[in-house]
Amino acid sequence: MIRKKINQIIVLVIDLLAFAKLKLYHPPRNEKSLLVNFENPQLYHRFFYLMLKFYQLSGYNIYYPMSFSKFRNLRNKDRYLGLILREKKFLSINKNNLTQDFIEINDKMFSPDYFLNYFEKGNQESKCFHVPMSFHPFMYNQQIWDNAVDTEKERLNSIFCYGNFDSKAYLDINRTEFNVISRTELLKFFEQKEQFVSIHHKEDITSETTDQLNEKFIFAIKENYPVAMGDLRELLSNFNFHLCCPGVVMPLCHNIIEAMSVGTIPLIEKEYAEVMYPNLQHKINAIIFKDLRDLNKILSEQLFDFSEMEISYMRKNVLEYYENFLMPESVVNHLNESITNKKLIYLQAEHRSVKFKN
Template sequence: MIRKKIQQVKRLVSDVLAFQKLKRYQPVANEKTVVVHVQNPNIYHRFFYLLLKFYELAGYTIYYPMDFARFRNLRNKDRYLGLIVREKDFLSIQNKDFPSDAIVLEDTMFSPDYFNSYFNKNNQEEDCFHVPMSFHPFMYHQGIWNNMIDLNKKRVNSIFCYGNFDSKAYLEIKRTGFSVIPRTELLEFFSNQENFMALPGKKETLEKIRDHSLDQKYAFAIKENFALAMEDVRELLSYFNFYLCCPGVVMPLCHNVIEAMSVGTIPLIQKEYAEVMYPHLQHRQNAIVFEDLPHLEHILSEEIFHYSEPEISAMRNNVLDYYEQYLTPEGMVKNLNESIQKHQLIYLQAEHRSVTFIN
């Protein structure tokens, strides 16, 4: 009991000192300013951090006036949301006279009912904006999201997949309203194919790329057996023509598809997954889209390794154009600001909470 009290006092003192330091932070004057008046950002978890991070990376100065209670709540409740007040020179908590042309973010502008368009509006809802999926938050936090990658290298004409395939976690999506194939079932499907290959590690994978032994393979880097530093993810993705997009824990969207698209690796993606990305990914334009496992089997046997180099190059360029226009911080912020000017409803993901609206 005494030890717990001591830890609580230490935490309080640490929070007080950090709050006072942040109060003294004076950002550089900037023509691009965003002012945040969102009272309950905890609803959106990591996605609220990512929203503000994109504004910062797009060159905006961020003001988020708050008292000590809100500061403590943000700092200690969620490891990603806490980055808002833990990152150095990320935002100011001062309340001052802001420029009349500042972008203002308020609670009423946002909804966590992210999949409402898909399930209730036939995916035809107008006057709204879906804040897109992004990389893993730590990629932006660590400043490795835009590391230079050689996109002109000769690529392996294979399907690559990297991720966690824990059976308990990734079967949860079957209890939601989505009908996507869980990643565990995708792994089972591919592992029964003749061209399946479980990769042992980055070094061995690069050796197989150099000796062409990965050509026309289904190359899986299963996270439990394949250690890969976060800063190496995009580089490894850039060696392959195609990336198998596996759904997340409770929804189709997962950060890996964005990381793949950032280096021009073409998504191999199920239709429902492609249609909860906005704008939707299109078959043979910026993705290879399959309906179900029989259709996927047809694509594997009759299509995917039969595309010509010009066809693959065209799809890759479309993937990169999509990424630049919709998924980069500058692209997303530009599109979001236009939506704000039109007073459109903004759908922002809230992880499990967004999924509960479906049910």
């Protein structure tokens, strides 16, 4: 009990010092300013951090006035949301130097009911804006999200897939209203194929003897090969196709954004493609399958028979989609347009967004 009390006092002192230091921070004057008046950013956890990060990356000064109690709550309760107060010079808790033509965001502009349009409104997006999925937060936090990658190099005409395939965690999606194949089911499906390859090292892909990996289904399963974040986009750029597995409780997962950022073509289930806004399109910027039977047909009859011209066309469209809708500056432009036109903005709240449909 005494040790716990001492630790609480130590944390309190650390927070007091961090708060005092932040109160002294005044960002240099900037014509691009964002004023944040959010009472409940915790609702959106990592996605709130990502939205503010996109404004920062787009050259905005961020102003978020708050009390010490709110500071402590935001800083310590969620490791991703806490980044807004742990990253150096991320935001100011004062309004000093706030320009006259600032952008303001508040709770009333946003909704966590991210999938309402999909399930109840014919998937139309005319009077709203869905803030898109993005890389894993640490990709931006560690400043590795835009590392230079050669997207024009010769690629393996294969499927690449990576990530966690824990059977317990990734079966939760079966208890939602989404009608998608779980990643564990997808893994079982591909494991039965002769072309399935499970890799264990980065060198399995980057070595000079990779011709044997052509026209294969290549998986980097986390327990065998936990791909380092700094290697992700470079590894993805070695392949024509990326198998897009759904997340824990919803189709959307950061892996698809990481793949599209280097022009790797998504191989994706129809329902997943339709909760990307704008929707991905078959043979335009994705290869879309309806179910495992359809996927099997695509694998055996189409996927590895596309011409170089067709692959180049789809890759170009994938990169254009990323640049127009998923890049931080593009997202901020769409956010600002939505704010100006008073559109409702849907921001992911992960489990909370899915609960609206259960």
